[in-house]
Amino acid sequence: MPVTETARRTAVRPRSGPLEATGRWCARHWIVVLVAWLAALALLQVADRNWGGDYSDDFSLPGTQSQEGLEVLRAHDRAAGGYSSQIVLHDAGAPLTDVGSQVSSAVSSLQKLPHVLSAQNPLPGGGGTPPQQPSNAPDVGPLSKDGRTAYITVRFDVQPSTLGDGYLHGVDQAVRPLRQAGVQVEYGGPLGELARPKADDRSSEAIGFGVAILVLLLGFGSVLAAGLPLVTALIAVICGLALLGLLAAAFVFATVSPTLATMIGLGVGIDYALFLVTRHRQNLMDGADPVHAAGHATATSGKAVLVSGCTVIIALAGLWVSGVSFIGKLGLAAAVTVVTAVIGALTLVPALLGLLGRRVDRLRVRTPVAETGTSHGARPQGTWHRYAQRVERRPWWFLLGGLVLLAVLSVPVFSMRLGHIGDGADPTSFTDRRAFDLMSDAFGPGSNGPLTLVVDQSAVAASQRSALADQAKKALSSVPDAAYISPLTPTKDQDVLIATAYSTAAPQDARTTDLADRLRDDVLPRAVSGTPARTYVTGTTAAQIDFLDIVSSRLPLIIAVVVGLAFLVILVVFRGPVVALKAAVLNVLSIAASYGVVVAVFQWGWGGPALGVSGTVPIESYVPMMMFAIIFGLSMDYEIFLLSRVHEAWLRTGDPRAAVAHALEITARVITCAALIMVSVFAAFILSDNVVVKMLGLGLAASVLIDATVVRLLLVPAVMTLLGRAAWWTPRWLDRLLPHLDTEGPTARAAGR
Secondary structure, rough: OOHHHHHHHHHHHOOOOOOOHHHHHHOOHHHHHHHHHHHHHHHHHHHHHHHHHHHHOOOOOOOOOHHHHHHHHHOOOOOOOEEEEEEEEOOOOOOHHHHHHHHHHHHHHOOOOOOOEEEOOOOOOOOOOOOOOOOOOOOOOOOOOOOOOOEEEEEEOOHHHOOOOHHHHHHHHHHHHHHHHOOOEEHHHHHHHOOOOOOOHHHHHHHHHHHHHHHHHHHOEHHHHHHHHHHHHHHHHHHHHHHHHHHHHHOOOOOOOHHHHHHHHHHHHHHHHHHHHHHHHHHHHOOOOOHHHHHHHHHHHHHHHHHHHHHHHHHHHHHHHHOOOHHHHHHHHHHHHHHHHHHHHHHHHHHHHHHHHHHHHHHHHOOOOOOOOOOOOOOOOOHHHHHHHHHOOHHHHHHHHHHHHHHHHHHHHOOOOEEEEHHHHOOOOOOHHHHHHHHHHHHOOOHHEEEEEEEOOOOOHHHHHHHHHHHHHOOOOOOEEEEEEEEOEOOOOOOOEEEEEEEOOOOOOOOHHHHHHHHHHHHHHHHHHOOOEEEEEEEEHHHHHHHHHHHHHHHHHHHHHHHHHHHHHHHHOOOHHHHHHHHHHHHHHHHHHHHHHHHHHHHHOOOOOHHOOOOOOOOOOHHHHHHHHHHHHHHHHHHHHHHHHHHHHHHOOOHHHHHHHHHHHHHHHHHHHHHHHHHHHHHHHHHHHOHHHHHHHHHHHHHHHHHHHHHHHHHHHHHHHHHHHHHEEEEEHHHHHOOOOOOOHHHHHHHHO
């Protein structure tokens, strides 16, 4: 084919590229590079400690009904429009009325704290205004019928979870008389989230690093070569986290952001460095001097690292399509450490390779090997060579086997239910979990996530408001899935009516979501029909449901954007629409399989308790979106690395089947080791107390394992073998439009022939 011949002629023209020059310069001037990195590390740490910001889950959803309802409340009743949290009291020995003076003292002290709009005394005659319920109404508080459990509702003018650890000291002092009297005091809602122990990922990082060292030692035999990727990845991640801290001083990032950035940064950082180190050591085995070996590795595997890193960043940038800044900034947080990982791989790794020279394999635990265990001029042999021959002989069997396995793993996806993971899934060591349990036992599960109903009747004539109240009262009676709906009460200016709806189920239950949707779309509009009044369902639970609706509606768009961008990257790099389409389709299939694993473990409960999750939980609404962007980006690591070697061999030999077998043979070892390392890094975060982090850790670990085994070692070589020359076919008109890029670098390829 003319296009192929042109590409092959172009590929062998020896011309030096910037990556090869960069690699050689860093290897030759390793002292300068190391000093620059260490100085940057120190300066960034100092800057982060002095000017870095804090992380917070405080974000709004403009244009949603929950946000608009909150603004209406703030305009007409400042206290009612605040952010509420419950302080739960329980005395197993005596009624709480016996400590009425201590309760009143605690409420009085809470009201004096900064940012507190109001604090409601739950005891009758205690100075508060607890709602009066009909005698036949369910027990929804604030004081249980046996008098042993109660909750103080505290309303703040800001989200309590953003106030910082120091604020808890004042809350603890306010409730101290109750604890001294023997009353159990627990913090629920956002105040409970503020009281959670700070996330400590050091144990997860240590486990991930330990497994990585073991894998590298067993896989390649060299102690120094095993340690180098870990050192460079760690330095790059620490620099990235410091940069993220500085960004947090100007922008609001979620509390999970540094954990997510650490997971992604360590995973790609180790992989990227491993790709370069492996190629460098193979170059040394082939007889190159250390400086030229480092330059060649940077021009070949380094180019694949650069393209892969850009693909990961593009995929993470696709999260901004959600239109929710909270999600977009999670992608930005992860992208920061990906950038530092790429820079570290292209500069710090060659510098350390230049420092080590030929001593890189001096300390060994077994005979050192790189890509094949021999020089590239030797005759291929070994397990991976025999495996590559089997794939070449029976591609249909490998293709069908891989597809069946992915199909089985994907079955749970069809029952996926998105939602919000409530406090009931947290460890019992958390105060918000204990508050959740006390509330559920005393007042029913719906008490942990009440819905605030708002009727704005400011546009209704005063003469018609009584009839509107009667009509609304009738509409709010006997609502399915509602355990109790309090009577509508007017604000002080009489312009807004407020009621509270309690679900029969926990906040994360599908019945609570159904209740909120029913109230918002049917019951409340019917309650004010024929009048100019406007209605809203607001509160923390309603905001979570609105967030779920936004994410669910935009997930298909994000999938389309990320897949489309990745398709374009592969198309531009390898100049083949067929191979680009193959990459996109297989990546989507592998992601579906990883979704299935997450659903089976967390939603179906297959092993969830063993991971420290209490019961079954829905899939956190933004986890599939985050997983898709991250996994699709990370899967390009192995896709580009494998296809680069296939493409190189194809351009050199013109034999598509032999090119696939050769690429599989020389990349299988490094892909397997890299995948095991990334799986260990991600899986180690399952130890986190945060259920969302557990979910992301398991999902990412499963996806990498599936992608590097089923996809890269079964499906990709089988499909590429079956496609043959057609994999690299490009229409003439498309060839003229595409820019000419070369993943491996022409000079390096010419040198390696």
